[in-house]
Amino acid sequence: MPLFFKRQKNKNRKSLQNDSKKEKDAPDIYYSLAENLTFIKEKMGHSSDIVVRNIKTGKQSQLEIAVVYIEGIVDTKAIHEFILESLINDVSLAKKEDDDHLLQMISEKAVALGSIKKEDKLDALIAALISGDTVILPDGSNSAVIASTKGGEKRSIKEPDSQQSFRGPREGFIESLGTNISMVRRYVKSPNLWVETMTIGSVTNTNVALMYINGICDQKTVTEVKKRLKGIEIDSILESGYIEQLIEDNSFTPFPSIYHTERPDMVAGNLLEGRIAIMVDGTPFVLIVPAVFIQFFQSVEDYYSRFDISTSIRFLRILIFFISLIAPAVYVAATTFHQEMIPTQLLIVIAAQREFVPFPAVMEALIMEVSFEILREAGIRLPKAIGSAVSIVGAIVIGQAAVQAGIVSPAMVIIVAITAISSFATPSFSMAISARLVRFLYIIAAATIGFYGVILGLMIMFVHLCSLRSFGVPYMTPIAPFIPKNAGDTIFRSPLWANKKRPELIGNDNKNRQGDAQKPQPPNPREMVTDQEEGDQNET
Template sequence: MNGDETPENDHVAGDVRYSLADNLHLIKEKTGNSSDIVIRRLKTGAESKVETAIVYVGGIADEKTIHEFLIESITNSEKLNDKETGQEVINCISADSVSLGGVKQKTSFSAVLNSLMAGDTVIFVDQTQCAIIASTKGGEKRSINEPENQRAFRGSREGFIESLDTNISLVRKIIKNPNLWVEKMNMGSVTKTDVAIMYINGICNEKTVKEVKKRLAGIEMDSILESGYIEQLIEDVPFTTFPTIYHTERPDMVAGNLLEGRVAIFVDGTPFVLLVPAVFIQFFQSVEDYYSRFDIATFIRFLRVLIFFISLIAPAVYVGATTFHQEMIPTELLIVIAAQREIVPFPAVVEALIMEISFEILREAGIRLPKAIGSAVSIVGAIVIGQAAVQAGIVSPAMVIVVAITAISSFATPAFAMAISARMIRFLFIIAAAATGFYGIILGLIFMFVHLSSIRSFGVPYMMPFAPFIPKNWGDAIFRTPWWTHEKRPELLGNDNKLRQGSDQKPQPPDDREMKVKQPKGDGNETQH
């Protein structure tokens, strides 16, 4: 819900009280006389007759700013010495005495209370029916570090933090353009969470911006604690394991997607920023792909897609081959596998399910354990359990190898949301392979691609540029062509401003092939340029 007036604040709706004592009493009453509500009383005006109170919430307001730019400014202001009425004092404080930006007067008590809870400082003056709101949001926050979940070997090392304003500023440092527009709103009737959308006017499709605003305005919840709340409430297809909204911790990733015509959604209190619309191939792209040469980026992207399918169907292929299609396995290898499985009492599908579930348990335990021992427990646990399972005759060594390769492949997908989707669908492919062999795997892939082709993300086909087939966009799909070929932005995303760069950007070697640096003459101590 947006705006200052919210249903739970209807009982405090109305104007600020005329009496300072009544205003302070109402503040204490509505906050339960909380110990972190700080009230500082001052006397200002002619002969110090006008009573003033500064109210803020300790911990979320910048107390240094409050003392240096509010309290000292008011107490040392000579312009207040001749003010006799409360209205004159409040006008003087608002206009001259406070050297802070974002100073404004409010008459609605619910608006004053919301601003106080958001970290602003409220100044009440006796005998006036309005209050001054000074922007003093601050408090302790995490420093800007490299994101842990999206590391890159090349590019910026800055990552988003839990501060909304800081995250917005990180993107503005990259895109220094007045057309980078930001619109803020307040969501969550209880939490009052600040949410902001960011887009580049003139590049982003206006219909996409309107659709984002419409879906955000339709959210009516009492709490928005993380961007995942919003992601689940605005996605096009709620019943799918594939992510239709991209989230990232990297400012350069957000900047690159904004330049393609997407909309970014920031939520206060989380370092994860949402990007819409999203397409399937986007989850296999990484930020360093655009910083590396096109041949290297193409090879790595193709490898990621191959790895995704390995993590998706590798155990199912093993189950199908050993159960139904032994003729497709080389004879020597088939003899080795048969000898290994001779002492295993379970069919291949049970082997696969046991190992996959065991590895998922180890992976989840490694995440929940303290960081110092989590990785060690996961690695040691996998080795010990795998070796013990083979020696006990529960699983065959070949199955351990297949499951290990599958697990490693799942870590190579850049987007965690896509990797965990593959982990879930993998079990369905194993069951399909156990039922009908390779036919079940092929049928499952057909159903999966039909489902992917039917998905939309804010009106954009999820399988673009494959379905619909858009040859112009293939230069930045599985393959990445050189930068000088990307003259236009992706179709179906950008606005009328399709042009990304000038024509004829291909580097041209000079016609003159002569060496620019001549060989040294004489004894080699002199060099001519």
């Protein structure tokens, strides 16, 4: 086995050396415009979406220039207005011995665009074309100008369907990386908001942006995130879920260790706490690291509402999570092993309902849970116009038919319905689907040894949660290990004026979030201004 791993390492080193040699041996741009265009077309497989505009400009139209771009991923209007028209109407351009002067003059015609750079490698031109840039190739020169003209059709900004809130901004990320970065910058107007971009995927060449606030974020965490991202060697990155699975600390766990969101205000709030955002071009879901367990039960409106309302809602979410996790298991354990814990009148009703049911309680629970999961998955895949109607009608019809047929009892239908509704109330879908998966293990444990199995399963789950890490940060922070300074933003939320410090294990040395005397203290809160006092004030 050691020899095998050594061979694999040697193969990787050889591949990296070969790649570096290929980069060094990349062909230069030819002096002949026809040869350059032939190389580009052959390299791109003579694709039909490659547009080549040959124009003749300068004095007596003696200079031939080719403008090359890929249709659909560029801003066509900008190309026509700032490149083609400028080059066609310019009479100062001419073939000269000084190529740098010629390229400088061409660049000045496209100065209204974004970034402009000079390039002398053909492979760099190919990479620029597939990224949405426009290549300007003059005849008789071994260099070219690359103008940033990324564009194309984009989805409009609207409120995300997965994270709606009754109070707060009504905008969410889209599939454009540049637009997503600008949306966060509108919230955090600070020069310390740093963005670093890289390309991942040998075939897709997907742009990935790393965003953090310098001075607040821990530099060790930033270094670790960069190391994991640069260590990814894969042919394609089609969504941020690819990166999530390749950089997480623990793969064999049902619980998510990386948080994802579609809301720019939530990304801005996490950045201000010292976390790091990972944005992927082509998806509206942004990854946030490091993540902790209690973070998946928090919502954006928790910070937009008063602390007492937010605290009560958070308690409700935690209760709902445990209901969705162990409610069917508790019913199976109580009806199978611990009938003495059920009130007598209720026990008689349940026994009468289950008199003609041929299956034990565990089979009832599994049949109903699997049936509901099928209905939920079908409702997601169906068109929106009929998906919700089919899932609701299907659940009602199947539940009623199953009760009338004597397959399940009415009490089990109620338990499964409450469990399903509770799973929808969890703010994070990744945590809710984890509860849906672990729920079946609790049902089996309850059918085996009753409440002892449920309690043992909870103990194993909490031990497992305490063993998890997210980029070195304990998953159960600040509960385990318990950090009193950060306990004000866990299951309950303290007032904003009381949150003076940032999370202890996430941020850097800059722990202060606000000043000392931030508690509202209006003058004379109990005195009332009378009409006589108002008249005296008016006279003065």
